[in-house]
Amino acid sequence: MKYPIMIRVKQKQIAQLVSLGKRLDGRGLNDYRGIQLEVGVVGRAEGSARVRLGKTEVLVGTKIELGEPFPDVPNQGVLTVNAELVPLASPTFEPGPPREDAIELARVVDRGVRESKAIALEELCVEPGKKVFIVFVDVYVLNHDGNLIDASALAALAALLNTKMFNYEVKEGKIEVKPGYKPLSVKNYPIAVTFAQIDDKLVVDPWLEEEQVMDARITITTDKDGKICALQKGGYGYFTTQQVLEAAKIAKEKAEELRKLVVKG
Amino acid sequence: MAQKKPEKLIDEKDVRLDGRGLKELRPMKIEVGVLGNADGSAYIEQGKNKILAAVYGPKEAHPKHLAIPDRALLRCRYHMAPFSVEERKSPAPSRREVELSKVIREALEPAVFVEYYPRTSIDTFVEVLQADGGTRCAAITVASLALADAGIPMRGLVAACAAGKVEGRLVLDLDDIEDKEGEADLPLAWMSHSNAITLLQMDGSLTLDEFGQAVNMAVEGCKQIHGLQKETLKAKYVAVKEEVEE
Structure with missing residues (x-):
């Protein structure tokens, strides 16, 4: 990635502050920005959620359709996560097929939902090998101000919890959709927590300027039991074993806080 | 032809x-300088x-x-041959390959004096x-050797290896x-310089405690692979030097 000149200038300032345990926007090293969550914002979608993480804004919509299962898992429904970095969200996003970062974003969100077994895919099977439900989770980034992964993962979970599923009956091999809906069953609540490494220190929830000067990034997703279910390192720097273990501990604590925002009761 | 799942792993x-x-690695065989046109190459x-890995550049x-x-x-481009897996893989780059290309590049870059x-x-x-699990790790191990074979200055070799949990x-x-x-x-990549973890991913379910153990286990595995990488380079380049001196 190319750094704009101004970022180079800010790099020293950001790093100096971080070494004192402070951040440019006044947060502590382990603090998230303010989080606002709205669900059911798009009526046409089966489920939807909009997350504002500071100035970062992500909208996630889910759709459920009938389709064919993958041949290697004929009795399971399908989960598909896609992310669009739409050009209206940042001067650095361009129209066109998903770039590497969009694909990584989608796959990291996907890994959290899939590996925590948040969606019981067996329950989405209608006719083994022939008909299953496909859950599409579409991540739409509306404003990029850093840490798209955590915002998207949070919005995806909130959207899935908001998703309504058809009532249906299978009669003589045909599916009859019946009136009314029931909520999609969500069994686990994976929460992604991302750290940026700046001058050998870890900061939680990096915003855009911190992302631009960071050496490396690590995302740790934990499930409702505090187990780690997905992990992704990014960026051109590296971590020590010590840092990774420390990050895992903080991620678990932070995830518990965030989970309370999405999962009520 | 799908294999039947054995009862116990x-x-x-x-x-x-x-x-x-x-805690045992699979048997490994590594060669460097295996391709004629590339500036550096290696096979694992x-x-x-x-x-196979090849490096062209700096250009x-x-x-x-x-x-x-x-x-x-x-x-970096990580690509699987259509015949490398059980069911034919379309040669067009999949989303998985795009992501792996990115994480492999980010695993190698800390080592290279760019x-x-x-x-x-x-x-x-x-x-x-041919693929049989752990290809991203083997890809990093072999690509870092290809970079070294191309004569590109590096802080150290990057070795990679996965740890995991099977049947508890x-x-x-x-x-x-x-x-x-x-x-x-x-999967984890490790560079001897600074004891650095340059790639770390995970899927599945581990407690914090298991996670710590798995990270340490993978680092130990990488250290073994790193030894093998060094031997391979020495075997090629030290041998050449002796011939010249005679």
Whole structure:
């Protein structure tokens, strides 16, 4: 990635502050920005959620359709996560097929939902090998101000919890959709927590300027039991074993806080 | 032809399907300088994995607007041959391959002195000829050797290896079936310089405690692979030096 000149200038300032345990926007090293969550914002979608993480804004919509299962898992429904970095969200996003970062974003969100077994895919099977439900989770980034992964993962979970599923009956091999809906069953609540490494220190929830000067990034997703279910390192720097273990501990604590925002009761 | 899933992947004596112990790597064979046209190349066999890597560069960056004024552009393409897996894989790059290309590049870049070659590109190509689990790790191990073989200055070699959890036990270097049937897979790349972890991913389910153990186990595995990498380079270049001196 190319750094704009101004970022180079800010790099020293950001790093100096971080070494004192402070951040440019006044947060502590382990603090998230303010989080606002709205669900059911798009009526046409089966489920939807909009997350504002500071100035970062992500909208996630889910759709459920009938389709064919993958041949290697004929009795399971399908989960598909896609992310669009739409050009209206940042001067650095361009129209066109998903770039590497969009694909990584989608796959990291996907890994959290899939590996925590948040969606019981067996329950989405209608006719083994022939008909299953496909859950599409579409991540739409509306404003990029850093840490798209955590915002998207949070919005995806909130959207899935908001998703309504058809009532249906299978009669003589045909599916009859019946009136009314029931909520999609969500069994686990994976929460992604991302750290940026700046001058050998870890900061939680990096915003855009911190992302631009960071050496490396690590995302740790934990499930409702505090187990780690997905992990992704990014960026051109590296971590020590010590840092990774420390990050895992903080991620678990932070995830518990965030989970309370999405999962009520 | 799908294989039938065996009932047990690890027996009572902690012996795995292919006869390995829990903390044992698969047998490995590494060669460097295997391709004629590339500036550097290497080949690895790790269990049933067979992977080729080639490096072209440093050379003028194309397209030109991608050139970076103060360092080299390191590019990486991880690609699987259509015949490398059970069911034919379409040769078009999948989303998985795009992501792996990115994380492999980010695993290698901390090791390369990219600042020595501003405005150039260093292109790394990895072709998986046969896959049997843990290909991203083997790809990093072999690509870092290809970079070294191309004579590109590096802080150290990057070695990679996965640890994971299979049938309740932590194991090193998972093969395909252990990865698919197991509870967790944690690929990790390690560079001797600064004791650095340059790639870390995970899927599955691990407690914090298991996670710590798995990370340490993977680092130990990487250290073994690193030894093998060094031997391979020495075997080639020390031998050549002796011939010249005679």
